[in-house]
Amino acid sequence: MNPYTEANLKYGRYQSRRFFLRQCIGGLGAMALGNLLGCTSDSVPNLALGVSAAHTHFVPRAKRVIFLHMAGAPSQLELFDYKPTLQQYDGQPCPASLLEGKRFAFLQGTPKMMGPQATFRQVGQSGAWLSHHLPHLADWVDDICFLKAMHTDEFNHAPAQLFMHTGSPRLGRPSMGSWVMYGLGSENEDLPGFVVLTSGSDPSAGKSVWGSGFLPSLYQGVQCRSQGDPILYLNNPENIDDRLRKQSIEAINEINRLEYEQVGDPEILSRIAQYELAFRMQAEVPEVMDISKEPDYIHQMYGTQPGRISFANNCLLARRLVEQGVRFVQLYDVAWDHHGAGKGNGVVEGLAHACRNIDQPVAALLADLKMRGLWEDTLVVWGGEFGRTPMMETRASGADFRGRDHHSDAFTMWMAGGGVKGGMSYGQTDELGYYGVEGRVHIHDLQATILHCLGLDHERLTYHFQGRNFRLTDVHGEVVKDILA
Numbered sequence: 001m002n003p004y005t006e007a008n009l010k011y012g013r014y015q016s017r018r019f020f021l022r023q024c025i026g027g028l029g030a031m032a033l034g035n036l037l038g039c040t041s042d043s044v045p046n047l048a049l050g051v052s053a054a055h056t057h058f059v060p061r062a063k064r065v066i067f068l069h070m071a072g073a074p075s076q077l078e079l080f081d082y083k084p085t086l087q088q089y090d091g092q093p094c095p096a097s098l099l100e101g102k103r104f105a106f107l108q109g110t111p112k113m114m115g116p117q118a119t120f121r122q123v124g125q126s127g128a129w130l131s132h133h134l135p136h137l138a139d140w141v142d143d144i145c146f147l148k149a150m151h152t153d154e155f156n157h158a159p160a161q162l163f164m165h166t167g168s169p170r171l172g173r174p175s176m177g178s179w180v181m182y183g184l185g186s187e188n189e190d191l192p193g194f195v196v197l198t199s200g201s202d203p204s205a206g207k208s209v210w211g212s213g214f215l216p217s218l219y220q221g222v223q224c225r226s227q228g229d230p231i232l233y234l235n236n237p238e239n240i241d242d243r244l245r246k247q248s249i250e251a252i253n254e255i256n257r258l259e260y261e262q263v264g265d266p267e268i269l270s271r272i273a274q275y276e277l278a279f280r281m282q283a284e285v286p287e288v289m290d291i292s293k294e295p296d297y298i299h300q301m302y303g304t305q306p307g308r309i310s311f312a313n314n315c316l317l318a319r320r321l322v323e324q325g326v327r328f329v330q331l332y333d334v335a336w337d338h339h340g341a342g343k344g345n346g347v348v349e350g351l352a353h354a355c356r357n358i359d360q361p362v363a364a365l366l367a368d369l370k371m372r373g374l375w376e377d378t379l380v381v382w383g384g385e386f387g388r389t390p391m392m393e394t395r396a397s398g399a400d401f402r403g404r405d406h407h408s409d410a411f412t413m414w415m416a417g418g419g420v421k422g423g424m425s426y427g428q429t430d431e432l433g434y435y436g437v438e439g440r441v442h443i444h445d446l447q448a449t450i451l452h453c454l455g456l457d458h459e460r461l462t463y464h465f466q467g468r469n470f471r472l473t474d475v476h477g478e479v480v481k482d483i484l485a
Contacts, residue, residue, distance in 0.1 A: 056184070056455025062379040062418025063187070064322045065180065065450060066329045068315075068362065071161065071203040072337030073384035074354070075347050075404050076412040077433050080146055082129035085431040086390050090115035094391045098146040098434060105156055106395055107405040108337065114392035114404065116349045126423035134365035141368065142423040145418045145483045149427030149436030152386050153444050157204035157337070161384035163443055165330075168473045173296040174213035174463075176447060177328035179472045181219040182463065183456045187325030192222035192286065195326050197314040199357075200334035210330055214465045216217035221330060224289060224317070239271075275391040288324050291316050302364040312361035319368050322378055333358060336384055339393055340403025347388070347403055366416060366463060379418045379453050381446075387411025390432045400427065410436050413446070419453030421485050444477030452479045 012107065023399045030237060077083060094111050118131040124141040133330035136178040137144075154160035166173035175181070186193030196210045203209055210221030218476040291299075292306040301306075311333045318329045335354040340346030350418035363384065369375045388404035388411070410429045427439030448458040451472065458477055 001349075003066070007447070031364055041240070048372055056459040057460055058455055060419075060453065060455030062417075062453045063377040064327050064329075065177075065381065065454070066318045066322060066331070066365070067176070067351075067381065068331045068358075068382045069161075069164070069203070069301050069333070070336045070354070070358070070382070070384045071200075071334045071412070072157065073160075073386050073388065073406065074336045075338060075351060075388035076148075076410070077116055077390060077404070078135060078347050078351055079355075080129070080130045080412040080414075081410075081429055082150060083390070083429075083433045084117060086113065086433060087115035090111040090431070095248070096263065098391070098432075103155060104389070105207045105406040107389065107391070109394050111389075111391040111394040113390060114402075117402070119353075124423065126425075127424060128423075131355075134359050136359045139365055140366050141418070144414050144422060146412060146414045147383075147427055147446070147480075148412050148481075149429055149438065149440045150383070150387070150411045150413050150443075150446070150479075151440055152408045152411075155386060155406045157385060157406075159205075160207050160406075160408070161203050161205040163271045163286050164385050165205075166211075166213065166424065167474050170398060171208050172213055173470070174183055174215040174219065174472070175210045176450065176472060177210060177221050178212040178219040180328045180380050180451070180454060180456075180462060182215055183461050184327060184336060184454065186327055191321070191324055191326055191340045193327040193421075194219065194330070195317075195319055195321055196220045196221040196223045196330045197310060197333070198223070199311040199314055203332050209332075215463060216472070218269075219333040221328075231474050262444040268351075276349060288320055289317060291320065293387060295416050300375075301361045301367065311357050311358055312364075315361035315365040316368075319365055319372070319374070322369075322374060323372065336363055338388075338403050339402030339405070345418070346401065347404065369417060375417050377418045379450065380416045381412030381413065381450065382415075384411065388433055410434060415449075415483070419485055420483050424483065426480065426483050439482075441480055444473040447473050448477040449480045449483070452484070 037337045061233070077086070091115060092112050092113050094112075094113055099110075118133055119127050120131055122128065123130050124139040126142050127139040128146065129146075130138050130141060149237045150164060152160055154163050154169050162171070163169045164174075165175045165177075167176075175194075177196075181193045184193075194210070210223070212218070212220035256268050259265075290306075291304060294304075294316065298316070302316045304310070304316050305313065311331070317332060321329050333354075336351075337346050337359065338345060338350040338354075341348075366375075366380065369378050369380070387407040387409070389407045391404070393401040393403050411434060427435055427441060429435060430437050451461060458471060458473045458479070462471045464470075
């Protein structure tokens, strides 16, 4: 006989020590989640209304984030970090001082230095150096803040992507979007507050980069699609209409509520909320995700083609989602791992192709946010998981690839919109683009700054798990105050 049946509870049977502890632990978890959700009564918290936004730690500069991740790590030396001195050393053996004590993913032996494989020019009133690969973005440099001396602790894709988005190179931590949802909640009860859009395959780290980790699963990212059904399994099964679907969900959630009353597991509340959100999303999501209703000039501006999977479509979807109150939109474009092996790869052909896919839609997204009055309270972040070496990649075979190896010590990201200054470059690398020598920004500094723009103190946004408080920035990280508007 199941000791957790209503009859057994009623008559007080099977009240073992294990059962007592399970009840206590569940109750504590429910209290924590109830406090998070703003529940003040002793009844089972009702999550059907969505998560109420909590008070921020201070006045926010932005309400929402669009994070554009170029998975694979674009070469900063061909895009933003112009190094004419590096061109002078093109083809020469790499100095031993640059290799001593360093670890690389593939680079072996004594590689050759490789000058910039792009032409640069200064653009805008700020005079920012920009590659010929990004002609549309050139119109927006005076609205962008470039972080020129980013650095990370990881030099392989999966751990570096996890580090960028969860604050840890290992599995199990909540993603940045999940932390933001935990801290702020959603602005639209009929849509998920954290949405993920991918073009190409999933990133190397897989779906963990938008997972909720040890936070309640209610806060994980919801992956949407620009082709076919916006969300898998959202539509009713065959021969099931909305009325029957609603009755089914009500019956399932009644069982869930009974289970919650018995065992007090807060994850049951997440399950209830997810069922009810899924039902509400059936009406809301298809409308929001249908870009075909946008006017022709918008499609021309973005370069979109409705019904296809593309980064351009995802940029337009990102604007539509934040316009409807989605708190955190994460775009992944998996086309930036340019080692140089194979035709069309490397920092010549491969990078040029990747840039053609993203340059116009990114510029269009920035323009669209401004046109619709969303610029001041939407923070846009662009970048990869690490940078690229100033030397050409050389494998054990001795063959040279017209590509660059992974590099953790220096790379470029940029931010624009809500909360940051435009028309500035923060930080600087040495004359070869190898080390940051001024204004270095660690991944945890970037995360702290993003949270700060949203009105969240990264040291106070914590979650108690396994005996201690965890946070996105782990045990360090400083807000980059010089770039804040």
